[in-house]
Amino acid sequence: MDNTIRLPENVLAFARLELQKIADELEGIKVVVLATEDGFDIVSAVRDGSDPSRIAAMASSISAISTVVSEEANLGDSKNVIINTVSGFAVMQSIIRNDARLVLNAIANEKAVLAHVIYRTSHFANSLLTL
């Protein structure tokens, strides 16, 4: 697929490095995917054989629906969505750059600590805004 999203090479390099660090350093992480707002994976770190393209599409849908919900409820821009389950969780973090609207999706099993994952994904999102 030919995509209009053209992130600067330094941003892509940073994303590759940081997503791999998140996957390697946080216990329980299964997969981390940086995707476009319309559901195409750009960079990913996979530890469990997940399909990043599938996760990118799902994160896009959930993020878009959460945006509608927050708009309807006058809650302002949606920052992230968390799906907490009996055996893990998914965190979807919106990243609105001037040149691209992105979604970071991290999926983890029950060994992961939700606060750690939120901290790292938020930190990654903030860093991506400054590059």
Place this chain on the structure above:
Amino acid sequence: MNEYKILFTGTMGAGKTTAIGSVSEAAPIVTDVANTDLSLGKERTTVGLDFGLLTLASGDRIRLFGTPGQQRFDFLWKILAKSAIGLIILVDNSRSDPLADLVVYLDGFAEDLSVLPCAIGIGRLDTHPVPTLEDYIDILANRNQLVPIMSVDVRRREDVVLLIDTLLAQLEANTFGA
């Protein structure tokens, strides 16, 4: 008063969001985002769902849901089809292979189409006359599926209402399914 759910599906750009907006009496809920896929000449695309409401003369209310068109969102198709009383498939005749496009949705919703009525609307037939409606009918006949199919301009409220009426008529006459 009864409430029903109808699902609109079909290719990206076929007009699902527009169709729901044409007949919805309340501002439709849309989950469009910027499209980054250069192979598809469209600025925005639905990635979650569309939603609108239509009240019939009988007082019954129809909840209109629309799916994302692209197959990468097919996980949502089944979720959105739950509890629907019928399915409307929209096809864009200006695409490179609209007959194959139709088959994607006939296959993707095969389970639902075995128990639900369906109506098919073909858009842009005026500017792109081939394939013809007969070509679509042949595709359906080869699959042993009897589904009403018509040329539509989903910007026209009456065309969308006709699609919905076609679904409801099948329900009343019980002439649908495998």
